[in-house]
Amino acid sequence: xxxxxxxxxxxxxxxxxxxxxxxxxxxxxxxxxxxxxxxxxxxxxxxxxxxxxxxxxxxxxxxxxxxxxxxxxxxxxxxxxxxxxxxxxxxxxxxxxxxxxxxxxxxxxxxxxxxxxxxxxxxxxxxxxxxxxxxxxxxxxxxxxxxxxxxxxxxxxxxxxxxxxxxxxxxxxxxxxxxxxxxxxxxxxxxxxxxxxxxxxxxxxxxxxxxxxxxxxxxxxxxxxxxxxxxxxxxxxxxxxxxxxxxxxxxxxxxxxxxxxxxxxxxxxxxxxxxxxxxxxxxxxxxxxxxxxxxxxxxxxxxxxxxxxxxxxxxxxxxxxxxxxxxxxxxxxxxxxxxxxxxxxxxxxxxxxxxxxxxxxxxxxxxxxxxxxxxxxxxxxxxxxxxxxxxxxxxxxxxxxxxxxxxxxxxxxxxxxxxxxxxxxxxxxxxxxxxxxxxxxxxxxxxxxxxxxxxxxxxxxxxxxxxxxxxxxxxxxxxxxxxxxxxxxxxxxxxxxxxxxxxxxxxxxxxxxxxxxxxxxxxxxxxxxxxxxxxxxxxxxxxxxxxxxxxxxxxxxxxxxxxxxxxxxxxxxxxxxxxxxxxxxxxxxxxxxxxxxxxxxxxxxxxxxxxxxxxxxxxxxxxxxxxxxxxxxxxxxxxxxxxxxxxxxxxxxxxxxxxxxxxxxxxxxxxxxxxxxxxxxxxxxxxxxxxxxxxxxxxxxxxxxxxxxxxxxxxxxxxxxxxxxxxxxxxxxxxxxxxxxxxxxxxxxxxxxxxxxxxxxxxxxxxxxxxxxxxxxxxxxxxxxxxxxxxxxxxxxxxxxxxxxxxxxxxxxxxxxxxxxxxxxxxxxxxxxxxxx
Amino acid sequence: xxxxxxxxxxxxxxxxxxxxxxxxxxxxxxxxxxxxxxxxxxxxxxxxxxxxxxxxxx
Numbered sequence: 025x026x027x028x029x030x031x032x033x034x035x036x037x038x039x040x041x042x043x044x045x046x047x048x049x050x051x052x053x054x055x056x057x058x059x060x061x062x063x064x065x066x067x068x069x070x071x072x073x074x075x076x077x078x079x080x081x082x083x084x085x086x087x088x089x090x091x092x093x094x095x096x097x098x099x100x101x102x103x104x105x106x107x108x109x110x111x112x113x114x115x116x117x118x119x120x121x122x123x124x125x126x127x128x129x130x131x132x133x134x135x136x137x138x139x140x141x142x143x144x145x146x147x148x149x150x151x152x153x154x155x156x157x158x159x160x161x162x163x164x165x166x167x168x169x170x171x172x173x174x175x176x177x178x179x180x181x182x183x184x185x186x187x188x189x190x191x192x193x194x195x196x197x198x199x200x201x202x203x204x205x206x207x208x209x210x211x212x213x214x215x216x217x218x219x220x221x222x223x224x225x226x227x228x229x230x231x232x233x234x235x236x237x238x239x240x241x242x243x244x245x246x247x248x249x250x251x252x253x254x255x256x257x258x259x260x261x262x263x264x265x266x267x268x269x270x271x272x273x274x275x276x277x278x279x280x281x282x283x284x285x286x287x288x289x290x291x292x293x294x295x296x297x298x299x300x301x302x303x304x305x306x307x308x309x310x311x312x313x314x315x316x317x318x319x320x321x322x323x324x325x326x327x328x329x330x331x332x333x334x335x336x337x338x339x340x341x342x343x344x345x346x347x348x349x350x351x352x353x354x355x356x357x358x359x360x361x362x363x364x365x366x367x368x369x370x371x372x373x374x375x376x377x378x379x380x381x382x383x384x385x386x387x388x389x390x391x392x393x394x395x396x397x398x399x400x401x402x403x404x405x406x407x408x409x410x411x412x413x414x415x416x417x418x419x420x421x422x423x424x425x426x427x428x429x430x431x432x433x434x435x436x437x438x439x440x441x442x443x444x445x446x447x448x449x450x451x452x453x454x455x456x457x458x459x460x461x462x463x464x465x466x467x468x469x470x471x472x473x474x475x476x477x478x479x480x481x482x483x484x485x486x487x488x489x490x491x492x493x494x495x496x497x498x499x500x501x502x503x504x505x506x507x508x509x510x511x512x513x514x515x516x517x518x519x520x521x522x523x524x525x526x527x528x529x530x531x532x533x534x535x536x537x538x539x540x541x542x543x544x545x546x547x548x549x550x551x552x553x554x555x556x557x558x559x560x561x562x563x564x565x566x567x568x569x570x571x572x573x574x575x576x577x578x579x580x581x582x583x584x585x586x587x588x589x590x591x592x593x594x595x596x597x598x599x600x601x602x603x604x605x606x607x608x609x610x611x612x613x614x615x616x617x618x619x620x621x622x623x624x625x626x627x628x629x630x631x632x633x634x635x636x637x638x639x640x641x642x643x644x645x646x647x648x649x650x651x652x653x654x655x656x657x658x659x660x661x662x663x664x665x666x667x668x669x670x671x672x673x674x675x676x677x678x679x680x681x682x683x684x685x686x687x688x689x690x691x692x693x694x695x696x697x698x699x700x701x702x703x704x705x706x707x708x709x710x711x712x713x714x715x716x717x718x719x720x721x722x723x724x725x726x727x728x729x730x731x732x733x734x735x736x737x738x739x740x741x742x743x744x745x746x747x748x749x750x751x752x753x754x755x756x757x758x759x760x761x762x763x764x765x766x767x768x769x770x771x772x773x774x775x776x777x778x779x780x781x782x783x784x785x786x787x788x789x790x791x792x793x794x795x796x797x798x799x800x801x802x803x804x805x806x807x808x809x810x811x812x813x814x815x816x817x818x819x820x821x822x823x824x825x826x827x828x829x830x831x832x833x834x835x836x837x838x839x840x841x842x843x844x845x846x847x848x849x850x851x852x853x854x855x856x857x858x859x860x861x
Numbered sequence: 862x863x864x865x866x867x868x869x870x871x872x873x874x875x876x877x878x879x880x881x882x883x884x885x886x887x888x889x890x891x892x893x894x895x896x897x898x899x900x901x902x903x904x905x906x907x908x909x910x911x912x913x914x915x916x917x918x919x
Contacts, residue, residue, distance in 0.1 A: 167901075
């Protein structure tokens with residue numbers, strides 16, 4: 025059960041090479057032409073990497089080659105199989121806290137999350153694997169939320185075995201057990217929505233039939249007693265609709281009334297209440313207009329609108345939940361008997377001894393008891409320079425171990441740890457924030473007041489001029505025709521359509537209000553590390569020859585260190601034909617904290633990375649970089665050059681910021697990093713023509729939150745853009761929080777918008793989309809108000825029969841809906857940077 | 862003649878209502894949770910028994 029990293033795997037995708045005419049037989053990505061021998065099987069099929077070759081072989085071994093036909097049919101892309109991650113955590117499901125259901129016949133059932141699902145072909149493949157794994161009784165994939173429901177015989181197989189097999193195909197199984205996995209609650213909510221829609225449809229359909237019979241009866245002279253009976257039945261159905269599926273509107277209207285916040289549900293509830301009372305009053309007298317059918321169909325339409333809105337947010341939420349699940353942090357705990365157990369990191373307790381492997385990041389605080397390494401603390405402090413660590417020193421939650429394994433003793437876990445306290449702060453900030461008043465609420469509130477006043481006036485005036493019966497008829501016509509349903513539906517619909525389009529652009533919006541808020545320019549606060557800069561170590565400069573670089577990169581491809589990864593990425597960027605398999609690498613020795621040495625094509629290379637330094641510089645005046653590490657490359661005892669590693673400015677950052685300020689937004693910089701580094705970046709962007717409102721450095725998460733709260737007082741809209749754990753509180757206090765890139769788990773959970781594609785251009789597009797969405801909503805409102813003004817004045821003057829009013833009502837709804845769907849958000853043309861993946 | 866309405870209408874609604882209750886049951890038991898997989902699953906043919914060493918369909 026020892027957890028070791030596979031020695032011979034190649035963790036980098038090799039797809040960045042020159043595209044060839046022949047795609048990879050498994051994933052369809054371009055392969056490399058220059059060196060086809062590298063990944064070619066016996067039937068001379070070409071693959072992009074070992075992983076894909078293995079997956080292809082396995083699929084054929086199992087006789088499941090139909091997968092490829094199915095994949096081509098559904099025009100889907102399969103991701104290349106990067107590496108086989110062993111899922112040790114699945115060995116001990118109980119320790120991982122995964123609920124396992126055991127049946128009387130000894131079979132077990134478990135639900136796991138699957139990462140890497142794309143289309144029907146994937147679910148087919150996984151379900152068919154069931155026949156080839158002994159002991160796996162059934163496997164069902166749910167595409168909508170990416171879960172696998174499997175029944176297996178624990179005597180014969182284990183989830184870990186299934187996971188390993190699926191892992192070879194590129195699917196990663198992980199447990200579903202994160203502490204506040206809101207997913208099942210959302211599924212329940214979805215069921216409620218379905219039930220509400222079904223019930224309201226049933227009631228509306230029946231009420232409508234009764235309504236039609238009454239209209240027909242009126243024309244053909246129906247027996248009054250029958251008419252009364254039909255009215256009673258219809259009124260009953262309308263009442264059921266209002267108190268059944270329509271209940272949610274009343275309760276949310278009541279909540280918003282108590283909170284003193286106007287909400288669009290108030291006019292809706294009022295309309296429903298008037299309709300209900302009206303149809304109940306009308307029923308016993310057998311006269312007056314029939315509106316129980318409009319009432320019931322209004323409830324149905326409103327429920328459908330609510331569902332559509334819920335659905336868009338649910339989907340965005342799901343993709344984030346799924347991302348969180350696949351990024352599950354695992355910890356290797358040393359048991360008292362010396363064995364190692366892999367458990368989810370959030371189940372660690374105080375005094376546990378944990379082994380932290382290079383690359384790992386743990387959410388607990390602790391003390392290092394063994395090992396020497398360096399830590400990456402960029403997510404906590406915003407500083408990219410690795411911090412050396414040795415026995416006796418503190419491990420702060422959220423750090424990433426860079427070099428060699430460490431043993432740490434946990435001193436604080438859960439809510440007591442630094443991350444836990446941060447998380448608590450974020451939670452409080454989220455709970456305290458007052459909901460924004462939406463445009464629809466404001467307009468809707470005024471609208472309903474005016475209509476009510478007019479209705480009372482109409483009733484009084486016509487009661488004075490003619491009889492109360494005439495007055496009632498006109499008033500009801502007015503109330504029917506002035507239904508706020510168009511107003512209530514237009515805004516959510518426009519927003520929902522925009523959310524759907526945003527998702528296609530890889531912008532996940534969980535809260536539709538956020539989109540509306542972005543329409544009004546205010547201030548944008550940007551985090552530095554990882555937001556305006558790349559946030560990963562990358563090669564800033566190299567003063568040696570290309571040949572040396574290529575050989576050094578071949579050597580570094582044997583290491584998993586972030587610096588090594590940066591060098592490999594740099595080499596393949598400089599020379600797309602570069603590939604480690606073209607070099608003969610021998611006698612590799614890695615010494616942690618110092619560097620790597622080995623022989624490449626007969627030349628002995630020694631890389632000394634112990635020299636750490638700090639320096640800001642402009643790189644060829646085009647972009648800015650912070651250098652934090654220099655690596656001397658020594659070949660056969662002679663220094664051949666120096667690689668400088670550091671953090672670079674994100675390409676396109678300056679353009680995006682400029683575009684934002686052109687649109688009237690103020691720009692601020694809010695970083696936890698040292699003043700000198702932050703100011704250097706600020707100066708460079710200022711030199712490029714950008715105006716800062718404020719540049720704040722060395723900010724703790726608490727200070728960031730204070731800054732945001734303060735700026736909410738001063739600006740119409742405060743937007744925070746960040747990625748780290750230290751941004752989480754600021755993200756959740758801002759009017760709109762935008763988490764970008766790999767974003768820390770805490771940030772992801774609380775930011776309403778997430779942009780995984782890490783392109784700052786997306787933010788500009790988002791702002792534009794928000795503007796056009798709000799413009800669209802306004803247009804819908806204008807159309808609806810114009811229509812209402814005309815019809816209401818006709819109704820007041822007594823020109824409209826209640827029957828015609830009832831016919832007109834859906835017409836206004838349909839017009840508004842059509843308009844809402846035609847609003848253009850996220851224009852598809854200008855988008856060169858989006859990749860198809 | 863039309864008095865049959867007093868029986869027929871409630872009966873019809875009751876009948877429809879029982880369908881609605883069945884629908885509730887289906888939703889509660891989770892049949893509507895995933896609307897994606899079943900829609901594609903039905904398109905997948907059960908493959909016939911395959912012979913060993915069949916030429917690959919690539």
